[in-house]
Amino acid sequence: TQLLEQSPQFLSIQEGENLTVYCNSSSVFSSLQWYRQEPGEGPVLLVTVVTGGEVKKLKRLTFQFGDARKDSSLHITAAQPGDTGLYLCAGRTNTGKLIFGQGTTLQVKP
Amino acid sequence: EAGVAQSPRYKIIEKRQSVAFWCNPISGHATLYWYQQILGQGPKLLIQFQNNGVVDDSQLPKDRFSAERLKGVDSTLKIQPAKLEDSAVYLCASSPTGLTGPGYGYTFGSGTRLTVV
Numbered sequence: 001t002q003l004l005e006q007s008p009q010f011l012s013i014q015e016g017e018n019l020t021v022y023c024n025s026s027s028v029f030s031s032l033q034w035y036r037q038e039p040g041e042g043p044v045l046l047v048t049v050v051t052g053g054e055v056k057k058l059k060r061l062t063f064q065f066g067d068a069r070k071d072s073s074l075h076i077t078a079a080q081p082g083d084t085g086l087y088l089c090a091g092r093t094n095t096g097k098l099i100f101g102q103g104t105t106l107q108v109k110p
Numbered sequence: 111e112a113g114v115a116q117s118p119r120y121k122i123i124e125k126r127q128s129v130a131f132w133c134n135p136i137s138g139h140a141t142l143y144w145y146q147q148i149l150g151q152g153p154k155l156l157i158q159f160q161n162n163g164v165v166d167d168s169q170l171p172k173d174r175f176s177a178e179r180l181k182g183v184d185s186t187l188k189i190q191p192a193k194l195e196d197s198a199v200y201l202c203a204s205s206p207t208g209l210t211g212p213g214y215g216y217t218f219g220s221g222t223r224l225t226v227v
Contacts, residue, residue: 006152031212042114042201042218043153050212088152096141096209097166098216100152 002027004091006101013079014109021074021104023089032065032072033098035088043088079108112136116202116219124227128190131222135183135204139215141165144177144187145201147221153201159185160209192226199223 005024013019023032031050035043047056049065049072056063060083062075072089089101115134123129135142140161145153156175158166161182170177174193179185189196199221207213 004152030210033213033216035218040220040223042203042220044218045216048212048214086150090152092213094210095165096160096207096213097155097158098143098203098213099155100145103150103152105150 002029002091002093002099004089004099004101006089006104008104009102010105010107012107012109015080016078017108019076019079019106021087021089021106022071023073023091023101024071025091026070027091027093028069029091030069030094031092032069033090033092034063034072034074035090037086037088037103076106079106081108081110084108114202114204114217114219116200116222118222119220120223120225122225122227123192125194126191128188129192129224130186130188131200131202131224133185133187133202133219135185135202136206136217139204139206139217140182140208141205142179142185143203143205144185145203147199147201149199156187156200165209189224192224194226197224197226 033048034046037043052067052069054065060077087104142159144156147153159179177187201221203218205216
C-alpha cells in the first residue's frame with residue numbers, strides 16, 4: 001500500500017513567519033500535487049511537480065519534488081492570514097490513482 | 111469552463127437508511143474519482159473510473175457502498191445501509207488524463223456533507 005506522510009499535521013504561526021510542510025513516502029510517484037482546501041469546499045490544485053529535483057514557485061509559495069520522486073516540500077515565505085487553510089499533498093501512481101496525505105492545517109494569526 | 115458539479119450539498123439521514131450522491135464531471139474528462147474525507151483529514155480514495163469502467167475500487171466497502179458511471183459521464187455513489195461512521199464529506203474529482211503519465215487538470219467538486227444520526 002502506498003502511503004504519503006505529511007508533517008506537521010497542525011501549524012499555528014504569526015503573520016510574517018516562514019514555514020515548511022513536508023510530504024514523504026517510500027514509494028515513487030509519477031507526479032506530486034499540492035492542494036489547498038478551505039472549509040466547505042473541495043481541494044483546489046496549487047501545483048503539480050513531475051521531475052525529480054523540480055522546484056516551482058507560486059508567489060510566496062515554493063514547491064520542491066525530491067530527487068527520487070518520493071517526497072516533496074512546500075515552503076511559504078512571510079505567511080499571511082489569507083494562507084490559512086488545509087494543505088494537502090497527493091501522489092499520482094503509475095495506474096493513475098491519486099493518493100492523499102493526511103493534510104496540514106495551517107493557521108496564520110494577524 | 112464549468113467545474114465539477116455535485117449534489118446534494120448536505121444530507122442528514124438516520125443510520126440504516128440509504129443515500130445517493132451525484133457527480134457531473136467536467137465535460138470530456140475521462141477519469142472520475144470518488145473520495146471520502148473525514149473532517150480535518152486527507153481524502154481517502156473510494157473508487158476510480160476510467161470512462162465507464164472501474165479502475166480501482168479496492169477501498170470501497172462493497173457490502174454497503176456502490177458506484178456507477180453510466181455512459182462514462184455522470185456518476186452516482188450509493189450507501190445502503192448507512193452507518194454512523196459514514197458521516198463525512200464525499201468528494202468527486204475528474205481529470206482529462208488517462209492512467210499513465212504525470213496527470214494534470216484535476217478538479218474537485220465542493221462535496222456532499224453527509225451526517226448519519
